[in-house]
Amino acid sequence: MKVSIVGASGYTGVELIRYLSFHKDVEIAQIVSRQFSGKKLSSVFPHFSKTPYEDLIFEEDVDKESFDIYFLCLPHEPSVELVKELTDKGKKVIDLSAAYRIKDIHKYPEYYGFEHRFGELLDRAVYGLPEIFRKDIEKANLVANPGCYPTATLLALYPGIKEEVVVGDTVVVNALSGISGAGRSVKQHFHYPEAYGNAYAYNPTKHRHTPEMEDVIKRVTGKEIKVRFTPHIIPVSRGMISTVVFNTNLRKEQLVELYRLEYRYEPFVRIVPQPPQIKNVVGSNFCDLYVDLDERTGQAVIISAIDNLGKGASSQAVQNMNIMTGLPEDKYLKTLSEISILFP
Amino acid sequence: MKVSIVGASGYTGVELIRYLSFHKDVEIAQIVSRQFSGKKLSSVFPHFSKTPYEDLIFEEDVDKESFDIYFLCLPHEPSVELVKELTDKGKKVIDLSAAYRIKDIHKYPEYYGFEHRFGELLDRAVYGLPEIFRKDIEKANLVANPGCYPTATLLALYPGIKEEVVVGDTVVVNALSGISGAGRSVKQHFHYPEAYGNAYAYNPTKHRHTPEMEDVIKRVTGKEIKVRFTPHIIPVSRGMISTVVFNTNLRKEQLVELYRLEYRYEPFVRIVPQPPQIKNVVGSNFCDLYVDLDERTGQAVIISAIDNLGKGASSQAVQNMNIMTGLPEDKYLKTLSEISILFP
Amino acid sequence: MKVSIVGASGYTGVELIRYLSFHKDVEIAQIVSRQFSGKKLSSVFPHFSKTPYEDLIFEEDVDKESFDIYFLCLPHEPSVELVKELTDKGKKVIDLSAAYRIKDIHKYPEYYGFEHRFGELLDRAVYGLPEIFRKDIEKANLVANPGCYPTATLLALYPGIKEEVVVGDTVVVNALSGISGAGRSVKQHFHYPEAYGNAYAYNPTKHRHTPEMEDVIKRVTGKEIKVRFTPHIIPVSRGMISTVVFNTNLRKEQLVELYRLEYRYEPFVRIVPQPPQIKNVVGSNFCDLYVDLDERTGQAVIISAIDNLGKGASSQAVQNMNIMTGLPEDKYLKTLSEISILFP
Amino acid sequence: MKVSIVGASGYTGVELIRYLSFHKDVEIAQIVSRQFSGKKLSSVFPHFSKTPYEDLIFEEDVDKESFDIYFLCLPHEPSVELVKELTDKGKKVIDLSAAYRIKDIHKYPEYYGFEHRFGELLDRAVYGLPEIFRKDIEKANLVANPGCYPTATLLALYPGIKEEVVVGDTVVVNALSGISGAGRSVKQHFHYPEAYGNAYAYNPTKHRHTPEMEDVIKRVTGKEIKVRFTPHIIPVSRGMISTVVFNTNLRKEQLVELYRLEYRYEPFVRIVPQPPQIKNVVGSNFCDLYVDLDERTGQAVIISAIDNLGKGASSQAVQNMNIMTGLPEDKYLKTLSEISILFP
Incomplete structure (x- = not known):
């Protein structure tokens, strides 16, 4: 299979190259980057020196005809049109x-600042969270790869909402994210001396990922459950924690068993006996998940950890590719995940 | 005034020396540390070289007679007895x-693992959060200086609980703490290579600071409001964020005004227009506070930032000392706070 | 004394505000910043909220008439002209x-890329390293405040070159710098995720500070001693280490004694018994200095640590101001240095 | 091939498990750790959950009979005896x-504090730096895997000393190391809050790796060239820079060409056009090398970067294993290196 990575010089693009360069069923046939067009991969990112794709050249324009699969790592608005064109041509x-x-x-103008013109395609797009929508992904030509916060949060919520053990109409979610989640564009508040030793909440009452989460919850439950969501920046490059609290009538053993059963065959979800640490998932497609009950308040406390650039973006995209193309879901992805977590 | 710092070689002890060395009404007359007894302050902590107390010698034993004020920076259990002895002698x-x-x-065996024998003195002890208990502190001989999480959280809750605008019987609190909050004793998981690049929740359903917070809430409101509390470790040395969510019927303007009014004369609480950053308070006695309402869910979102070793420990202790001794509450403390926040 | 800070929104400008706001003989009368003109200090830098200068407004233009002392924190080339104008008006x-x-x-075109037009003023300018040029600074109207690397390195070299114990015509200097030394302008390689966990040498054979160091060495010794200089970036915000190696015929005790004697009355130089740590000087005007001899190779190994924004820039500028205006050299500067070093 | 890892719970042991678990010619048959004997690998190190060796049990004692190859990750002194026993049994x-x-x-008492009793075996041991001693490693039963500083430094020196272009009898080496190089045992100065934001030189005139470097130089050149070596700690977990300066009569092009030629067929040495960054090698067996000449001083400036736990320890050990057992030197090692460097 020949793949094209469009927007290949951002963090998710580079991470895709890492995962796909290990995937023997795939050839990275094109990498597209306006900023670096004409330059060799290893001249822009020296850590690719002496690796198989070191001499690949960044191209200016997307070849929309020649390849089988397109990974788009673009800003939201330009992606709308390009996805339409590519799917019209029958590309995955x-x-x-x-x-x-x-x-x-109608959420696009409110949360993303642009009008979305392709409602029909929006309907057909499959939300690429395999643990929930695997069957749909198998048949999809267009997968909308989830955001990092929704991935971490929905994996923590899914067994609870699926089995309807969430009481009430609100869940409270607090999340921590490494700074790579904000992308590669330089910003004053992510200038190293200013981000160093700093941490803070941001967009505490209106974050773009909220409607994405609520949308999936509604599709799973048929109900309007609101997500009270506070994301926080912490001074690491990669890693994400989502701490999810909801009211429930379950006992602790029931809750733990519910999650254990739901995820027992999942290759990338690990139920862990202590609150998960980002260090144990960074570099991988794993989601570590901790399940507990606060008996004093009758609230479930579910805590997940992922690599925001891995399961929260690029490795999940590869997982989706495997599913879409009929390959074993964990092919090359599981091994890569196993061997690239560094300790310490 | 002559003061003794007992347990002076831990992080809160050293931070007290920093604050008190700038306080011209105070003489640091004794520093006690079993571990370093006989050694000069500047030989153990070289950053005190060429500063006024560089030649002060750590002593093995507490002189319980000679000084006016005793700051105890000891583990919980040994502190019980020593506090009793010192207050019996009439010391502050x-x-x-x-x-x-x-x-x-009765909470002591459950949360701290020891029986507390001095119930009467426990009754007389004043909880040293000046913004709530200032009047009591003025008359106190024994001030129990608050924990860092309770300080950050209670300052975020106080106007809400005082004015009874919290709806329901649970508040959800998520907090982030720098690692200095865990003290100076070495531990495997705080060994630099392992803590580096890591973050995680801990004690997610039973943290020692929970009863401390609920106790104060009950004293303020007369009601049993539960705190659903998840603390997280983030990889910085200092700094703490507490993100507090509670149901309310207030409108946003009312909520903001409530907090603005409550704290308008407080020297160390700053209502800030964006979620607070730990970098803006580290090194100081300030608490930065952000007030918002999630109109979709009807929940107040209050976010506070403090220095866990400052307002969360040692500089708050100095604030309490000023109040107990009739000095202006911000004396030497405000100036020191103003000038020791580093940017970047 | 009324002072103006021009370029007040960069890191050295903000650090000057911190130091000068504690200096009771000084009024910060003007802060100039094109980028933020019209904005309040505390709205741009929230950590100044509830501090004395919180309402000071950044101005667009320099008032060249009204103030006694001007601190210029500008890029190199624009500074040339403005310094000329101000000194022509008799300003300090x-x-x-x-x-x-x-x-x-003639070094300016080669190292800084512009022609310098004011040779006569260049001759009159005094190099503001008080430990070497104190007498000249006392009489100066124009002080060229040293670079951070030259400050750390020259303090490590000075006793050795002054007493002519350096053998040979080359010294080898390796230095480590926190990233704040590169200024506040955002850059891709200082974007947090990329600078995080990274370290590297840069400009290893042609760094701008080399001629500055060699120039001072020549003025002290009358000889051409070359500096083989390799600077390195390390992932902290502040702090600088300079490790200086030169051949010598001295014995270790002689070498240590030489440095001890030279600096024994210096308020801000501390000879330390172990290699200095940046954490012990960050926030202060101190330079910590370690002196050793490698008996196997006959080489002196002198290691210094400073805060690149402190003794390497802004607090040294205040030290120069004190000297130029006849104040005690350490006035308000020593106390501030003592109390703003944080541990941990 | 069945391998045993003795001292498997330290950083180099865990890193060996990462590399060897990807090596299909190898079975990790035994992991030995006194501290964790009886525990499952994934219970001690949760990041191994859902990986092939997750259920492997740490054993108390070394089975000295059953396996083909033994990797010893022990303290220096206990290793002396165990190596003797194993090699006497004919083990690799x-x-x-x-x-x-x-x-x-005779250097052991001076630098390591113990008498070494097995001089004959010491003579037979092969120093495991493949780029220099490949031919000897092929025939070796005992490989002494190099220290991290010597690996980084000797790779930077080797072409220069081999071709005798070093003038004089001293080279000056400054190095930076991440803290994992100091091992997994907790220490006060590596407690996170104290190591955070800190950097410093240590053992500036007597570091244990100095004789190791000088010993190899002497074997290559037949001459006594001294290494003036200053190591520095920087606050990252992994990564090492070595900046090597020596006098030479070569022109820059000659120098660069010398290095290029020497290493042109090396799979793990990359000559890079800018000073190397640790981020580009962490997680891998690569050594990035930059070659420059300071024409002003006539000194070569060679800068290398490695992962201290990779090429500086465990992955180099695997490289040695491949050579000793007749496998392609880069087998499984190259691919793993290519895919586990994270950006950002």
């Missing part, structure tokens, strides 16, 4: 932007 | 441990 | 750029 | 300690 597309994640087309 | 004591923080004596 | 100027640091006017 | 041993690195047996 995995879009890492938010352009096709939310079913309600 | 500021105890930075949890030994006298919780009014319900 | 402390220039934190390199515009007047190097005596040889 | 790769020793990651310093127990058999230095040919001169």
Whole structure:
């Protein structure tokens, strides 16, 4: 299979190259980057020196005809159009932007600042969280790869909402994210001396990932459950924690068993006996999940950890590709995940 | 005034030396540390070289007679007895441990693993959060200096609980702490290579600071409001964020105004227009506070930032000392706070 | 004394505000920043909220008439002209750029990329390293405040070159710098995720600070001693280490005694018994200095640590101001240094 | 091939498990750790959950009979005896300690504090730096795996000393190391809050790796060239820079060409056009090398970067194993290196 990575010089693009260069069923046939067009991969990113794709050249334009699968790592708005063009040509597309994640087309102006013109395609797009939508992904031509916060949060919520053990209409989610989640564009507040030793909440009452999460919850439960979501920046490059609290009537053993059963055959979800640590998942496609009950308040406390650039973006995109193309879901992805977590 | 710092070689002890060395009404007359007894301050902590107390010698034993004020920076259990002895001698004591923080004596075995024998003194101890208990502190001989999480959280809750605008019987609190909050004793998981690049929740359903917070809430409101509390470790040395969520019927403007009014004369609480950053408070006695309402869910979102070793421990102890001794509350403390926040 | 800080929104400008706001003989009368003109200090830098200068407004233009002392924190080239104007008006100027640091006017095109037009003023400018040029600074109207690397390195070299114990014509200097030394302008390689966990040498054979160091060495010794200089970036915000190696015929005790004697009355140089740690000087005007001899190779190994924004820039500028204006050299500067070093 | 890892719970042991679990010609048959004997690998190190060796049990005692190859990750002194026993039984041993690195047996008391009793075995031990001693490693039963500083430094020096272009009898080496190089045992100065934001030189005139470096130089050149070596700690977990300066009569092009030629067929040495960054090698067996000449001083400036736990320890041990057992030197090692470097 020949793949094209569009927006290949951002963090998710480079991470895709890492995962796909290990995938023997795949040839990275094109990498597209306006900023670096004409340059060799290893001249822009020296850590690719003496690796198989070191001499690959960044191209200016997307060749929309020649390849089998397109990974789009573009800003949200430009992705809308390009996805349309590629799917019209019958290509398989995995879009890492938010352009096709939310079913309600009216949310785009409010949360992303642009009008979305392709409602029909939006309907057909499959939300690429395999642990929930695996069957749909198998048949999809267009997968909207989930955001990092929704991935971490929905994996923590899914068994609870699926089995309808969430009491009430609100769940409270607090999350921590490494700074790579904000992308590669330089910003004053991510200038090293200013981000160093700093941590803070941001967008505490209106974050773009909220409708994405609520949309999936509604599709799973048929109910309007609100997500009270506070994301926080912490001074690491990679890693994400989502701490999810909801009211429930279950006892602790029931809750733990519910999660254990739901995820027992999942290759990339690990139920862990202590609250998960980002260090144990960074570099991998794993999601570590801790399940507990606060008996004093009758609230479930579910805590997940992922690599925001891995299961929260690029390795999940590869997982989706495997599913879409009929390969074993964990092919090359499991081994890569096993061997690239560093300790310490 | 002559003061003694007992347990002076831990992080809160050293931070007290920093604050008190700038306080011209105070002489640091004794520093006690079993581990370093006989050694000069500057030989153990070289950053004190060429500073006024560089030649002060750590002593093995507490001189319980000679000084006016005792700051105790000891583990919880040994503090119980020493506080008793010193207050029996009529000394003013500021105890930075949890030994006298919780009014319900029965919580000590459950949360701290020891029986507390001095119930009467526990009743008399004043909880040293000046923004709530200033009047009591003025008359106190024994101040139980609050924990870092309770300080950050209670300052975020106080106007809400005082004015009874919290709806329901649970508040959800998520907090982030720098690692200095765990003290100076070495531990495997705080060994630099392992803590580096890591973050995680801990004690997610039973943290020692929970009863301390609920105890104060009950004293303020007369009601049993539960705190659903998840603390997280983040890889910085200092700094703490507490993100507090509670149901309310207030509108956003009312909520903001409530907090603005409550704290308008507080020298160390700053209402800030964006979620607070730990970098803006580290090194100081400030608490930065952000107030918002999630109109979708009807929940207040209050976020506070403090220095866990400052307002969360040692500089708050100095604030308490000023109040107990009739000095202006911000004396030497405000200036020191103003000038020791580093940017970047 | 009324002072103006020009370029007040960069790191050295903000650090000057911190130091000068504690200096009771000084009023910060003007802060100039094109980027933030019209904005309040505390709205741009929230950590100044509830501090004395919180309401000071950044101005667009320099008032060249009204103030006594001007601190210039500008890029090198614009500083050349402004310094000329201000000194022509009889103002005292402390220039934190390199515009007047190097005596040889021909070095400017080579190392800084512009022609310097004011050779006569260059001759009159005094290099603001008080431990070497104190007497000249007392009489100066224009002080060229040294670079951070030259400060750390020259303090490590000075006793050795002054007493002519350096054998040979080359010294080898390796230095480590926190990233704040590169200024506040955002850059891709200082974007947090990329600088995180990274370290590297840069400009290993042609760094701008080399001629500045060699120039001072020549003025002290009358000889051409070359500096083989390799600077390295390390992933902290502040702090600098300079490790200086030179051949010598001294014995270890002689070498240590030489340094001890030279610096014994210096308020800000501390001879330390172990290699200095940046953590012990960050936030202060101190330079910690370690002196050793490698008996196997006959080489002196002198290691210094400073805060690149402190003794390497802004607090040294205040030290120069004190000297230029006849104040005690350490006035307000020593106390501030003592109390703003954080441990941990 | 069945391998045993002795001392498997330290950083180099865990890193060996990572590399060897990807090596299909190898079965990790035994992991030995006194501290964790009886525990499952994944219970001690949760990041191994859902990986092939997750259920492997740490054993208390070394089975000295059953396996083909032994990797020893022990302290120096205990390693001396165990290496002797294993080699007497005809086992292949790769020793990651310093127990058999230095040919001169008299250096052990001075640098390591113990008498070495096995001079004959010391003579037979092969120093496991493949780029220099590949031919000897092929025939070796005992490989003394190099220290991290010597690996980085000798790779930077080797072409220069081999071709005798070093002028004079001293080279000056400054190195930076991440803290994992100091091992997994907790220490006060590596407690996170104290190591955070800190950097410093240590053992500036007597570091244990100095004789190891000088010993190899002497074997290559036949001459006594001294290494003036200053190591520095920087606050990262992994990564090492060595900056090597020596006098030479070569022109820059000659120098660059010399290095290019020497290493042109090396799979793990990459000559890079800019000073190397640790981020580009962490997780891998690569050594990135930059070659420059300071024409002003006539000194070569060679800068290398490695992962101290990779090429500086465990992956180099695997490289040695491949060579000793007749496998392609880069087997499984190259691919793993290519895919586990994270950006950012």
